[in-house]
Amino acid sequence: MSDLTVFGTSISPFTRTIRMCLEEKEEAYRIYDYMPGSEEQKAEHPFGKVPAIRDADLHLYETLAICIYIDEEYTSDPQLQPRDAIEKADMFQRVSLYLDEGYPNLIAGCVIPGILLPAMGKPADTAKVAEHLPKAEKYLAVADKELRGQHWMVGEEMSLADFFLAPAIYLFKKLPEGEKMLPQFENLSAWYTHMTNVESFRETEPKLP
Ligand SMILES: N[C@@H](CCC(=O)N[C@@H](CS)C(=O)NCC(=O)O)C(=O)O
CATH class of the missing domain: 3.40.30.10 (Glutaredoxin)
Incomplete structure (x- = not known):
């Protein structure tokens, strides 16, 4: 242990x-x-x-x-990174893109100013949300296209690529504009529904303020 x-x-x-x-x-x-x-x-x-x-x-x-x-x-299964070199590069590409374009727009640009600030008794920053929503949409369109209807983001197994994006989608869906935007991305919506059945995702659902 x-x-x-x-x-x-x-x-x-x-x-x-x-x-x-x-x-x-x-x-x-x-x-x-x-x-x-x-x-x-x-x-x-x-x-x-x-x-x-x-x-x-x-x-x-x-x-x-x-x-x-x-x-x-902690080498026990499941392995969270693909062994295949191309799949591993693909996983890091997606994580890197999430860090550059996903988190800054979905969370820092929309979720924090749109719902977390008000939940903490501070005014929402609607101008910031309005500025970042189109950028969030552009990022989600890329993630949707790259999913190509797969269950997992990379190959046949779940990986860190899934673990980075799913918690952000969970929060983005709490924002009314995010909830409205997601269904236009069919691959992403199906993948997210699949993620909601993953036990480690369910077990770590946060209590929002
Ligand atoms: N590069 C860091 C980013 C972590 C990060 O930005 N966390 C947010 C909370 S979700 C935070 O601490 N934000 C406060 C800040 O940016 O000063 C990592 O990958 O761990």
């Missing part, structure tokens, strides 16, 4: 990604629900971002690095 601790609010889609990895590996862990920018999280990440982990003497931050560590240190 691991001695692993996760630092970061479970609302964060990045925290959910690493929790999904841990659930898949059936590794026990503790979680401290620290918010981004809090003094506690600044001790875990140099920019106070969420998430970070500690595992015995190891201290790691940045979600992708954490996912790779979990998959390669």
